[in-house]
Amino acid sequence: MALKDKPKKKNIGFLYAKQGIVEIVKKERNFQIHLFAGIIAVLFSFIVKLSYIEWAIIILTMSSVFITEMINSAVERIIDYVKPEYHIQAKIIKDVAAGAVLVSALTAVIIGLIIFIPKIVELVN
Numbered sequence: 001m002a003l004k005d006k007p008k009k010k011n012i013g014f015l016y017a018k019q020g021i022v023e024i025v026k027k028e029r030n031f032q033i034h035l036f037a038g039i040i041a042v043l044f045s046f047i048v049k050l051s052y053i054e055w056a057i058i059i060l061t062m063s064s065v066f067i068t069e070m071i072n073s074a075v076e077r078i079i080d081y082v083k084p085e086y087h088i089q090a091k092i093i094k095d096v097a098a099g100a101v102l103v104s105a106l107t108a109v110i111i112g113l114i115i116f117i118p119k120i121v122e123l124v125n
Contacts, residue, residue, distance in 0.1 A: 048119035068104040
């Protein structure tokens with residue numbers, strides 16, 4: 001039976017997605033670091049009372065970091081599966097995927113600073 005001919009079960013995709021999320025949270029150290037930073041950002045967002053728009057920006061920014069980290073982890077695993085021995089092209093693929101995470105994380109930091117610095121200044125004054 002071909003993959004496309006497999007009988008479809010209702011909502012089975014959600015089960016697989018949940019398993020993927022559990023896997024990355026349990027096993028990927030960098031994802032755990034991003035998740036911890038996201039939790040801190042959310043807690044701080046409650047303290048400084050963000051507007052709805054600011055909340056939306058923070059949530060979108062956090063999700064972009066989580067998504068890029070998940071894609072990076074998937075790419076790394078695919079490369080390790082397909083090409084377990086060292087190869088320069090495999091290294092470049094992994095480096096580019098990791099670079100995407102870095103760009104996303106740095107963007108999140110900049111957006112966080114733009115949103116939170118005025119709130120901190122307001123709290124101090």
